[in-house]
Amino acid sequence: MTAPRDSKAGMHPLARPLSGLSSPRAGLIALIVIAVLVVGGFALETVLSDGGLSKYPEVYGAYELLPLAAAAVAILLGWGLVWLISRPGDFYSRAAGDVTEGQDD
Amino acid sequence: MMSPHVILRVVSKVLIPLIIVYGFYVHFHGEYSPGGGFQAGVVLASAIILYALIFGLDEARKVFPPYWARVGMALGGFIYASVGFVSLMMGGKFLEYAVLHPDVSHGTGQHIGIIAVEIGVLTTVTCVMIAIFYAFAGRTPEISDEDW
């Protein structure tokens, strides 16, 4: 176990049985399970495509691949976005302030 | 404090009553010839102002206390407006002098009314002039005379 030594301390009683969930291994296992499900589902649909599993035949592309592509593209584009439009956290507050306290003229 | 200008004092002592009389002359002519309360008021005030110039402001204030000026200013307006109310009460319109006297054909009421109104004007103008003079003269100069 590589979790911090005091990982059990202060935990909610209900969460104690689940304490292993945060280990990297648990994450990897979950990832593999999901991957298997995705691939399996894709395979199943390809095999049974005549069985009415395909939801809207006239929609282009593989329906089930869309999320993969979409999310991947989005996440990768996120890097570009961060590079392009992120600013230091105090960007706005560094400006003179949004509400100008006017001087008494 | 006595002013050293003896001649001025003597002359002004002679002049001041004349000025006052002339003021009243101007006033009572106001009804049908050039003159009237405004002019007379200034003339009357000039008498007091002359007195103040010659004998000093403190003396003048004894002769004509500033409080009189304040009351007089108010009184003049009061007299003027009262004439209006009197004519109202006598059954006419506001400031309708004709009702002040039954003799309509000679316009006696008009004469009375105008003179009464002019007295109000006279009082106010006199007092205002004096009050303005007092206000200016009583002001402590920002630069004292020695510093000029």
Next chain:
Amino acid sequence: MTVGQFLPAALAAHAPVLLVAIPLILSAPAAALKSGRTAWGLAMAGSVAAFLFAIELFLATRGDAPGISYALGNWEPPVGIEFRVDGLNAALLLLLTASAVLALLFALPSVEDEIDKDKRSLFYSAFLVVFAGLAGVATTGDAFNLFVFLEISSIPTYALIAMGAGQDRRALTSSFNYLVMGTIGATFFVIGVGFLYMATGTLNMADLAARLSELHGNRVVEIGFAFILVGLGLKAALFPLHLWLPGAYAYAPSFVTTFLAATATKVAFYGIIRFSFDVFSVENGFVLNSFTYVITPLAIAGMIIASAQALFQSDVRRLLAYSSVAQVGYMMLGLGIGTQAGVAAGVLHLINHAMMKGALFMALGAFAISYGVRRIENFKGLGQALPVTSAAFTLGALSLIGVPFTVGFVSKFYLIQAALQKGWAFAVVAILISSVLAVFYCYRVLVNLWVAPRPDGASRSVQRVPYMILGPLLVLALMNLVFGVYAEPIVNMAETAAAAAFNAGVAP
């Protein structure tokens, strides 16, 4: 006078002149008195009497009733001076006298707080003269007499403003500025009247109207009109001739500000309506064009620029003063539209603005008495300390913004309608922009008032808000609400007024 006579006939017959004369004559004993309280009593008596006469006149000129004419000294017009009351100025007189009564209630504690003891009776005396002068402007049917009354009201006003010097020395320069500018305005006005006299040989307004309608293309008349419009525009604080107003309102004693904000510019505004639509007529090309091409742009500029200036003020009174300039813009826009609906909307806003600004300035006076504060940042947490006053202030501010169910909304609604009838979408846009700005500047105050916590170590209340202030303040604040829901009376009033202005109210 068949409708609603509630004063004895003997008094009612002289109502127009008594309305002016009673405050005027009372000012004399008030000045001679030494006790400020007695003088206040006189002022109150004069105002209440004037108020009663105003009600009488208002009732007598309702609906289609013809105007009341009163020949001063029984010299028949057009030779003699005539006092003339119709739907237009009856409404104004009612507003003026009611404001005076309410403001005077507020005056007693406020003046005792702000004015030196030995000056109080003079203060009330000057107030009475101002009041009589304003009433005179509103009543008279003689162009030159209007000038005289304008000056009668202005000169003591300068003195009243200068009396703010006890609180803030800047009152002196403000008063002086106002004096210079006010004199310019009055001079312009009298020059204009002179031109009219030159062209027509008469000074009586009804007579002027009749003779002017026969003079077409007379350049002298046009010049006269220009002078009168500019002169009165200055007195009415039409942008950009408003420069006297912020200082004068900000540094005058609270009571003076309250009273002036509710009345002084209104009376000048009445003068503009009277001359432009009644003595002259919008049928004259130059009148209409002046309103379309000069007054309207200035009104819109004023609405927006003055609102923006208000946004950046840190002194709440100055903020409201700039807002007043913006509100004058609304009223002027109503005139600029140049239709009867537009004038009605302008008059409506005039009435409503008196209510809202009266409440706002009065609430500020209450804050000033209790805490001695004027700047926005000092208002923090006052909502908890003075809930009733703050609530009244909030109502006034909401009305100023134009939130529905307040009078501010009613008049903006009518103004927008009038603009749309004329097809002026840009005016609607301007009104909306100005309203948004109003939201901002009001919210700046309101947030500090209600949301921001009271800073530690802030000064404790000097004294409770006296009932003499809370009473009229609540009345004014609630009027904002009541007439916002039940708008019919004031709308009728404004429409009667506009009808009087358009249908030759002064013509015999």
Next chain:
Amino acid sequence: MTDAVSILNGVSPAWFLIAAGLLAWASPRSELRKALMMLGPIGALAAWFATGETGVYGVLDLGPVVLETFRLDGLSRVWALVFILISFINAVYALHERNRMTDGAALIYAGSAVGAVFAGDMLTLFFFWELTALASAPLIFAVGTPEAQRAGLRYLAIQVLSGVMLLGGAAMWASQTGSWAFDAIGTGSWAGIILMLAIGLKAGFPLLHMWIPDAYPKATGVGSVVLSAFTTKLAIYALARGFAGEDALIVIGLVMAIFPVFYVITSNDLRQTLAYALINQLGFMVVAIGVGGHLGINGAAANAFAGVIYMALMFMVLGAVLLRTGTVKATELGGLYKSMPITTLFAIIGALSVMGAPLFSGFVAKTLILSAAHHEHHDLAYTLLVYASAGVMEISALKVVWFAFFGKDRGLRVKEAPQTMHLGMALAAFLCVFLGVNYPALYGVLPFDMDYKPYKLASVYGQSQLLLGTMLVFGLALYFKLFPLKSDRTILDADWLYRRFGDASARWGAAMGQLLFDAIGKVLGAFISFVRLRLFNLFSPAGALSKEFPSGMMALWTAIMLAGVVLVAYFSPV
């Protein structure tokens, strides 16, 4: 319907909420306020049930206009119901809080939203529209920090602007049609376009959306729950009422549904992430309204209904996290499931609803919109919506759950959220599941009757794939540390336009205006001083009078204006 309830027939539920809110403001004791917060929605609900018949009630004759304050029909019923429900849930959720300002404000806010939904004419709508703005602002101001103050002012500005535009548009509309009634409007006239923009400002149209991610993350923990529920959904209602079937809305909705994807991924503040997810949800509804038809409007209504609840649930979860840890930054949280397992459970339920997992309310609502788009042959729209639901909804939901409750354990050991918060969350979570399983309950309140079965094998299967696929990508991105997330960064959005650019240009404009003003003054002043110099030799010491400003300026303006009037008069026709 019992007699006791039937008294309420024809009484707008809005008044119960508003009255309760005003009373809450007035009541000094927090127990009393809490009771009011519960009783207000209960009374409103009773009134909602009592008025069975559709029709117009509460007609107020104001002379020039007639106000219809309570128009009950198929469309308004749905929204009102969900608003009342959520205000009750919020009341439970907020039981632990002691804040007079937000208690009252939340109630009045809810009441005005209900009132706006029931408004039969545009003036009433405007009134409640502005009231929502004014009542909701304290929820942001209550935080008390200067930053929140400024955000609150910005928020308020936008909201009020929307109201003002609504009024302007309504006035134009009324002057064209002679009616203030709020019915189908369409974009055929300028009035219609202005009205749509006014509504769009609240509905978060692209470029008009900036206030949502700006303000919501800065509200109080409880405040963001109500904020997320009312304003935007109210705007959706108004769109559905006025602009159903407007083609432009499809494009607008698609942009709204898609562009938040980048912000969802990059924003560090989890409440901001949710705010962007909210925009995406709104995009779905806007598309549905643009598609129109019974199915489309039903889809929008169902989404609004379900969306209010599950977004509120998500905001509640984050509110609890904020309460206990003091932050909702992704980079500062992690491993919270260890100390807040119950909250975690609710978070997962909320996330599944947001993602649209089968058996949760998001699914039964979202499929309606997809079906509508498909049914009306908006194929591109359909595809893009699928993409958006993968990219935005799911990533946002996964992100919140992962970064807050799982992920890297930051050693935060805090107390579990208060019981009352749990209760509130449980109510919302229950509804999420209940509506997802027992979908006829949801479909039953929709404006139009329809015969629609969401649980077809194909839909369930497809949706599951969608979900799993996104999870896979999300997991891979996390595993390979590809997730672009940085602490303490500000991501620019359209609010830059007014917070930076607008602010700067306003300053610039003001400065330039001042310069121009000064320049004009200088040129004219130079002329005057030239003349004065001549006069000076005649009338020496100028003294006090020499102060030129503002008297001199004023005299100048007087002269200019005189010249203007004279010129105009001169060239005027006789």
